[in-house]
Amino acid sequence: MGKKSVVPFGPQHPVLPEPLHLDLVIEDEVVEEAIPSIGFIHRGLEGLAEKRDFNEMMYIAERTCGICSFGHGLGYVEAVEHIMNVQVPDRARYLRTIWSELERLHSHLLWLGLAADAFGFESLFYEAWRIREKVLDIHEMTCGGRLIFSVNKVGGVLRDINADQQKFILDQMNVLEKEIKNIAKVFLEDYSVQSRSKGIGVLTTKQAHELGAVGPFARACGIKNDIRLTGYCAYGELDFEPIVSNDCDCYARLEVRIKELFQSIDLVRQAFAKIPAGELETKVAGFPKGEYFVRI
Amino acid sequence: MSLMTFKGTMLSNLFKKPVTTKYPFEPAVYPEGSRGHIEIDIDKCISCTLCAINCPSGAIKVDRAARTWEINRFDCIQCGYCTQKCPKKCLHMEKGYQTPGAEKFVAHYDRPPEPEQPATPAQAPKG
Ligand code: SF4
Ligand code: SF4
Numbered sequence: 001m002g003k004k005s006v007v008p009f010g011p012q013h014p015v016l017p018e019p020l021h022l023d024l025v026i027e028d029e030v031v032e033e034a035i036p037s038i039g040f041i042h043r044g045l046e047g048l049a050e051k052r053d054f055n056e057m058m059y060i061a062e063r064t065c066g067i068c069s070f071g072h073g074l075g076y077v078e079a080v081e082h083i084m085n086v087q088v089p090d091r092a093r094y095l096r097t098i099w100s101e102l103e104r105l106h107s108h109l110l111w112l113g114l115a116a117d118a119f120g121f122e123s124l125f126y127e128a129w130r131i132r133e134k135v136l137d138i139h140e141m142t143c144g145g146r147l148i149f150s151v152n153k154v155g156g157v158l159r160d161i162n163a164d165q166q167k168f169i170l171d172q173m174n175v176l177e178k179e180i181k182n183i184a185k186v187f188l189e190d191y192s193v194q195s196r197s198k199g200i201g202v203l204t205t206k207q208a209h210e211l212g213a214v215g216p217f218a219r220a221c222g223i224k225n226d227i228r229l230t231g232y233c234a235y236g237e238l239d240f241e242p243i244v245s246n247d248c249d250c251y252a253r254l255e256v257r258i259k260e261l262f263q264s265i266d267l268v269r270q271a272f273a274k275i276p277a278g279e280l281e282t283k284v285a286g287f288p289k290g291e292y293f294v295r296i
Numbered sequence: 297m298s299l300m301t302f303k304g305t306m307l308s309n310l311f312k313k314p315v316t317t318k319y320p321f322e323p324a325v326y327p328e329g330s331r332g333h334i335e336i337d338i339d340k341c342i343s344c345t346l347c348a349i350n351c352p353s354g355a356i357k358v359d360r361a362a363r364t365w366e367i368n369r370f371d372c373i374q375c376g377y378c379t380q381k382c383p384k385k386c387l388h389m390e391k392g393y394q395t396p397g398a399e400k401f402v403a404h405y406d407r408p409p410e411p412e413q414p415a416t417p418a419q420a421p422k423g
Contacts, residue, residue, distance in 0.1 A: 052352070059352045059375035123306055130315055137327075144331035144389065150375050158380075159329075182305055190301040 002028040011040045054080055054288050055154060066147045067110060070103040073152045075296040078232060080154045083288040090234075092156040094275040097234040098169075099142070099149060100296075101264040101271070105176070106135040108216075108257045108264070112187065115254060119196040124186055131179045138169055154288075156281025166272055173265050180265075184258045197250035204248055216260060219244050220252040227295050238270045326391040331374045333394055334367060338405045340386035341365055347378035347387060363407040370400040 004027050011019035019040035025033035045064060049057050062073030074096060081088060088096075113128035136146040142161050143149040151158045161169070187193055203213065208221035218225055219242060226242035228235040243259045245252035317324075326332060343360040355371035356378060358364070372394075379387045 053350065056350055056352050056377060059373070059377055063373065121302075123309075124302060127302075127305060127309075133315070140330060141327040144329050144376070145374065148374070150331065158376075186301045186305075189298050191297050191299050194297055 004032065009034075058152060058154065059150060062148060062150065062152070067107050068103065069147060070099050070149045070152070071296050073149065074100065074233070075294050077152050077154050078296070079292045079294045080288045082292040082294070083290045084154070084284060084286065086155050086282055086284055088156055089279040089282060090276045091160075091278040092280050093234045094271050095157050095161060095280075096152065097238070098161070098268055098271045098275075099139075099151065100233065101267045102135055102138055102169075103149075104264045105261060106132050106139070108261050109135065109180075112183070112254065112257055115250075116187075116193075119193065121186075121193065124183065124193075127183055131176060131183065134172055134176060138172060141165060141168070153281065155284040156279070158280070160280055170269065170272060173268055177262065177265050180258075180261050184261075187254050187258055193254070194251060197254055198247075200250045202249045205246075208248075216243075216256045217253065220256040221248045222246040230295070232294075232296065234271060234274075237274060238267055240267060330391045331376055331389045332392040333369060333374070333390055334372060334378065335388055335390045336365055336367075336405055337386040337388075338365060338407055340384045341405075341407055342384055343407065344383060346381045346383060350381045351378055357402075363409070365405045365407065366402045368400060368402045369394040370397070 004025055007024045007026055009022040009024050010016050011021045021037045021040070023033075023035040023037075024031050025035070043064075045060065048060060052060065058073055058076055061076035062069040064072040080086075109128050109132035113125045113132065116122075116124040116128060139149065140146045142165055143151045143159060203211075203217075203221050205222040208218055208223055213221060213223070214225075214227075222244060224242055224244045228240070229242065231237075240263055243256050243263060245255050247255075343358055343363060343365070345358040345360065348354075348356040348358045351372075352375060353371050353373050355368045355373075357366040357368075359366075374389070374393075376389050379385075379389055
């Protein structure tokens with residue numbers, strides 16, 4: 001049994017996508033503990049929102065992150081719409097839902113690819129990202145940008161998805177489903193993946209509650225919680241069940257995300273089956289005054 | 297649990313065409329409606345400055361007196377908000393991104409001079 005030593009890691013390190021500091025407690029060659037400290041980025045967007053025009057701020061809000069840009073923009077416009085009491089047209093609600101799910105697809109595929117990279121499975125990493133490109137192509141075709149959508153506005157959406165595009169997207173969903181099934185088999189059944197994810201990085205349900213874990217991370221800790229169940233956008237009219245795993249380890253996180261990919265494909269199909277024709281936006285008059293809290 | 301689950305994919309990938317293209321030797325293909333860069337139809341511009349006021353990144357400068365319209369394409373974030381704000385609809389987004397460069401520069405556009413108008417009493421010099 002060797003002596004424990006602490007290796008500081010970050011906040012600036014070539015492999016880190018964003019500043020994060022970890023104290024790695026190492027015993028022999030095994031990382032026994034990783035103690036994080038966060039909060040190195042503060043970009044002052046809240047202050048900016050007070051100064052900028054509320055329509056213009058939408059474009060800044062969605063640039064908070066390049067992976068979940070639609071979510072940031074959506075949260076912002078939903079909050080402003082609630083403050084101003086704006087009723088968004090049904091078609092716009094459905095379009096927002098579709099784009100949200102497409103974004104979830106690309107985000108999960110990105111995460112899975114990076115996870116594969118982290119556990120040293122380079123070719124799986126590239127395979128996941130190759131599939132992800134198909135989703136980005138859909139973004140580019142429907143919104144004009146591969147990662148930054150810029151289609152939301154207070155009161156509705158700026159672009160429509162026409163019948164040809166809808167058909168193309170639905171065809172792509174079939175292709176994606178097939179290809180994701182292929183990598184799902186590797187992620188969930190492969191010996192080398194399991195040996196590097198099962199029982200690793202356990203966050204118990206109690207810890208997850210205490211630390212306020214959210215999203216797929218919380219669901220992989222056995223918390224049956226999905227904010228989409230609150231029914232924002234058109235989620236209230238679609239049929240889905242949160243995907244939960246009780247294993248609380250890295251394998252559970254892979255599993256939840258893989259299953260959510262299929263769920264997203266299903267939600268895109270459901271939304272296209274139900275999307276009504278109609279207006280894309282409601283006219284908005286005046287300025288927002290007040291407070292509102294939105295969770296997306 | 298099984299071994300070598302990726303074998304099939306790996307082997308089939310060996311015999312497939314690469315999914316990447318040889319950019320920049322092969323041109324990039326953008327779909328219709330791609331938000332690449334801003335184009336201005338300078339003849340229609342009335343120097344109202346609405347685009348400059350509303351641009352989130354402050355990329356546009358409009359000088360009403362000098363009749364110029366300028367954009368720093370390296371500051372532009374391709375949001376397209378100026379195209380919605382322009383009352384004359386003279387701004388639109390075209391395919392193709394600004395190529396990277398060692399230095400930022402400003403693209404400059406001059407509005408054509410105002411057509412000569414017959415002198416009316418209101419425009420005649422005072423005195
Ligand atoms: S596209 Fe956006 S950032 Fe670019 S000039 Fe127009 S308003 Fe400014
Ligand atoms: S908003 Fe349009 S008309 Fe006004 S200054 Fe800009 S480009 Fe010219």
